[in-house]
Amino acid sequence: MELWRRFPHRLLLIRSFVDARIKWVRDPYLDIAVEREKNLKEILSLKNQILSSPSKSLPLSSLSPLKSHFNLPTSTSKLFQNYPSIFSPFQPSPSLPLHVKLTPQAMTLHKEELAIHNSPPHRNDVVNRLAKLLMLTKAGRLPLHILDKFKFDLGLPTNYITFLLSDYPDYFQICEYKNPSDGKETLFLELISWRNELAISEMEKRASFSDSVKLKKGLPLRFSMKLPNGFDLEKKVKNWVDTWQDLPYISPYENSFHLGPNSDQAEKWTVAVLHELLWLLVSKKTEGKNVFCLGEYLGFENRFKKAVMHFPGIFYVSNKIRTQTVVLKEAYRKDFLMEKHPLMGMRFRYIHLMNKSEKFRKRDGVPVFRRKRKVMSNADKGEVIKEDKNVEENKDLNLLSGSGSKDGFDDEPSKAQAHASWYYPSNNIRSHIGDDRVTKCKSFVYYCQKYYKN
Numbered sequence: 001m002e003l004w005r006r007f008p009h010r011l012l013l014i015r016s017f018v019d020a021r022i023k024w025v026r027d028p029y030l031d032i033a034v035e036r037e038k039n040l041k042e043i044l045s046l047k048n049q050i051l052s053s054p055s056k057s058l059p060l061s062s063l064s065p066l067k068s069h070f071n072l073p074t075s076t077s078k079l080f081q082n083y084p085s086i087f088s089p090f091q092p093s094p095s096l097p098l099h100v101k102l103t104p105q106a107m108t109l110h111k112e113e114l115a116i117h118n119s120p121p122h123r124n125d126v127v128n129r130l131a132k133l134l135m136l137t138k139a140g141r142l143p144l145h146i147l148d149k150f151k152f153d154l155g156l157p158t159n160y161i162t163f164l165l166s167d168y169p170d171y172f173q174i175c176e177y178k179n180p181s182d183g184k185e186t187l188f189l190e191l192i193s194w195r196n197e198l199a200i201s202e203m204e205k206r207a208s209f210s211d212s213v214k215l216k217k218g219l220p221l222r223f224s225m226k227l228p229n230g231f232d233l234e235k236k237v238k239n240w241v242d243t244w245q246d247l248p249y250i251s252p253y254e255n256s257f258h259l260g261p262n263s264d265q266a267e268k269w270t271v272a273v274l275h276e277l278l279w280l281l282v283s284k285k286t287e288g289k290n291v292f293c294l295g296e297y298l299g300f301e302n303r304f305k306k307a308v309m310h311f312p313g314i315f316y317v318s319n320k321i322r323t324q325t326v327v328l329k330e331a332y333r334k335d336f337l338m339e340k341h342p343l344m345g346m347r348f349r350y351i352h353l354m355n356k357s358e359k360f361r362k363r364d365g366v367p368v369f370r371r372k373r374k375v376m377s378n379a380d381k382g383e384v385i386k387e388d389k390n391v392e393e394n395k396d397l398n399l400l401s402g403s404g405s406k407d408g409f410d411d412e413p414s415k416a417q418a419h420a421s422w423y424y425p426s427n428n429i430r431s432h433i434g435d436d437r438v439t440k441c442k443s444f445v446y447y448c449q450k451y452y453k454n
Contacts, residue, residue, distance in 0.1 A: 022309065025231045027316050032335040034285065034318040034325045039079075040351060041152055043086055045070045046079070047110065048158045050087075050102060057101035060089065073322065085357040105353055113346045117157045122342065126155050127168055129280045132198050134172075134191040135253050136273060137298055141190035143179060146297055149290040153281040155343045165189070181297070199253040201272065202279045221249035223271065224330040225313030241311075244268060252276040257299060270303045271311060275328065278315075282341045284331035288317060288324035 049066065050058050063076045072079060080087040086106045091098055102110065116122050133147075133154070134140050157163045165172045172189055179186040203223070208215050215221075222245040227233070233241065244264055250256050252273040259266040274291070278284055288308075295304035308315045308326060316327040331338055 022233070022237065022312060024317065025228045025312065027228050027318075027329075029334040030316050030327050030329070030332060031318050031320050033332060033337070034327065035320040036335070036351060037283075037347070038321045039073065039083075040347060040354070042070050042072050042079070043083060043354060044152075044347075044350065046072075046076070047086065047102060047106065050100065051110065057090075057092075057099045059096075060098045060100055063100065083354055083357040085353050106350075109346065109349055109353065112349075113343075116342050116346060117163070122155075123164065123167075126164065127171060128198060129154050130156070130189075131171055131191055131195060132253075133277070133280055134189065135194065135199060136277060138255055138257070139190075140194065141175065141177070141188040143297070144174075144187045144189055146294060147189055149293065150281070150286065153283060153286045153290075155282040155341070199251070201252050201276045203249060203272065203275065204251065217251075218248040220246045222246075223275065223311075223314050225311075226329045227313045231312070241313075261301075261303065267303070267307065267310070270300060271307050271314065273298075273300075274304055274307055275314065278326065278328035279331070282343055283347075284337065284339070285325055285327040288326050291326050 046063070046066070049063070049070075050056065060077060060080075066072070067075060074082075080089060080100055085103060087100050088103045089098055089100050133150070134142060151158075151160065161174070165174075171192060173192055175188050175190045176185050177188050178184065203221050204215050207219070207221055225241070244267070247265055247268050250265070250269040250272060252269070252275070254269075256266070256269045259269065274295075277291070277294070278286070291308075292302075292304055295301070308317060314329060316329050318325045318327060337344060
């Protein structure tokens, strides 16, 4: 008989986690999923800053001080040079300084993104996500400076307080309270009333096959565990995890801080809270500093960190793109997000446009290929590697594939690329097929284009 059934009263005190080191193992697929969004958040922040101006453009000098504010990896001028498919510098008149605006392609994507934010289904969805996040807290409120850390990951619009929350006065209100950490008066977003219809976790939905039916308390719901290939837990750790999985599942919307912080039951509740938090995010991942900051505020102290370390089959920490990112593993199949969300679809389109900047540069009016990797417009096809021998061959390739576009950015692939796309080497397997075969792939694409030219 399981330990929790024999001695249910001891769940408050027992801590049976074995003294064994669980090593961190790299997951290349999830690293690709994280690295795919490199600079995306920063680019979108600059885009929104530019569009906040009535003229939809800003002087370059006024954007330079924003490097630290938006956590940019380089100066704003360098970033604009790196992404000419997003930003277009211009001079309104000889007497005025250099300005920057969005390209027509970026402006088109922004309008489509704005249409998503204005759609009633998306607004209701994001409001429910926000309400559930507030319900994870003990008091039903969060400081705005902590909430802003999750604004991008929750899918909130930039000006969400005036653009979104003002239309839901029955849900939210802005209040001023003393911050428990420093005692200073701080603005909070508060949930006006508890909503029982939202207090159902994703784990409970799956078990009940319903979005509104609550399960009986105390059932031993098991978390999905996805360990990397070739990674095996030590036998004593595996035995502990199996026993831990059979403990009762406590809803993250219940306040269970009365449990002993060092007990196995408390750790399973901590994992339930962290699991639900990541599931509320549209990309099912966020920066580690955001997770741990929220954990400190909620009173979990370092228990979120321990949960991430102890359960590599549930959570993954990626060290890509200059930070640590906590990923919910079950939400991904290899490097693809399994739950489709319209806002994530728009972000992938921004990524596709950003990667056109990586592929093309204008030299004497002719776009030239760079020796960089480019993510395909269809993320399911992996990444394409192109490397050209000289500029003349590059010009030939561009004339074949991009003659109909004034700025060198084509929305549709050429006929030769369409016929040869099946032979493109995926970035996921490139390291396994060798450089010789990659060279053959690139030569095949080149000769296909020569063939269709003739």
